[in-house]
Amino acid sequence: MNFAVISGAAAGLGKSFSYELAKIGYSTILIDLPNTGLKNICLEIENKFDSKSLYYETDLTKIENIVEITNDINKRYNVSILINNAGIGGTKRFNDADITYLNTIIQLNVMATTIMTKQLFRNLKKQENSYVLNVSSMAAFSPVAFKTVYPASKVFVNYFSLGLYEECKNSNIFISVLNPGPMKTNPEVTERINKQGFLGKVGLLSPDKVAKISIRQLFKRNTFIMLNGNKFGWLMLKAVPIWLRLSLFSKAVRRELKHKQ
Template sequence: MPNALVTGASGGIGAFYADRLAARGHDLVLVARSTDKLEALARDLRARYGIQAEMITADLTDPAQVVRVVDRIRSGTPIDILINNAGANVASSFAKVADAELEALIRLNVTAPTLLTRAAIAGMASRGTGAIVNIGSVIGLATELTSGIYGATKAYMLTFSQSLAHEFGPAGVYVQAVLPGATRTDIWRHSGRNIDEIDGLMEVDDLVDAALAGFDRREAVTIPPLPDVRQWEAFEAARLAMRPNFANGKPAGRYV
């Protein structure tokens, strides 16, 4: 059974991914900062599902600690499924947030998944099989719904996934972007929001089970809360319809 590495496995969406993948028989590498929570989860999953569970305590905003995870991906038992889930938002508005907090958010939400993917994908391509799952957000499509760069980091997870799928799909690597809507996890408290004020919250087990249904269907983009998939398909079709019109040697008529 393929091995899976889940970042942000100590709670929220990542812990449910770990549970569901263990139930499917996958051995796991669990990554987060909270060693005690990872240990408790690993013990529980080993006992309930008889799988192997390694842990890496790492703060993915710290480049040196990201390297430790990269080294594990490159040198241990091959990772066949990478779930880039760890992520956060900030509590302050864009005008007030400290530069260091913004940089840390970009390192966690963008740089770490990029580097972990690069470490994993070459092996997957050479084995002709593997899967990368990138957890974005509907906010990546509706950036006006929140302040600051969170939406932009999540838009990256979508376009990064599409680019990887184009490049590595032919080599047998499946890439899925998952775009959750508001989901009942601690991310809201961590980013200074009162969860009781959030409308339309999805329960985390429903979110992860829907994302895995999309995974099993090999969907490129899975948007669990979107009732009518034709809306996403129309959006993609409109994007692709523009593509032939980008290769013009001169400005469009409206600019001259």
């Protein structure tokens, strides 16, 4: 029995990935923080799709936790899909952000994506065909004031994924990276999107829609997944000078920040 491992699986896009993979016949291993309802999600998946579903509760910003759970997974299960979906952002003036806030973004978006992949890599190598899907963001294509670290962390996810794709293109492991636009994944994110005005809503899709399209594109071996609603935005971003992108997106985020004050 081969499993799909999904991080950040308790809500939003991660939960949608879990349901989508179970729907098409994959057994799943869900990872998220303690007390986020993973047990109930696994039970619902098993009852609804007659598909095995397991879970690990841990904080992925701690490297020792990643090592512990991946060692256990490697001992007990065959993994043919890894989805590095766990990530975090936010909106704060850099001067007002404490180091714990900044470090959490870096550890979850950068370190956890890298170390989860490294730890499960030998497991993925053992299977006939394996897939890694790393979740980046449209935010990776422009710097933004008041979100300084988040877009930078997503640039890392893109470059890490594409470099690893090149390393693995003649192997049994296919590497892909997804760049979704805004999604109303939880009440806090929904509030932020609503406050950003028109620019915050460009390419807005539901997590279920994003998951369905992304899994389909992953199996088509699309290494750089851009959703239909975001392709035009991506092309426009490439055509707009960086100073203008920076100004426009920062203005939208500044509007969100003013609403919070």
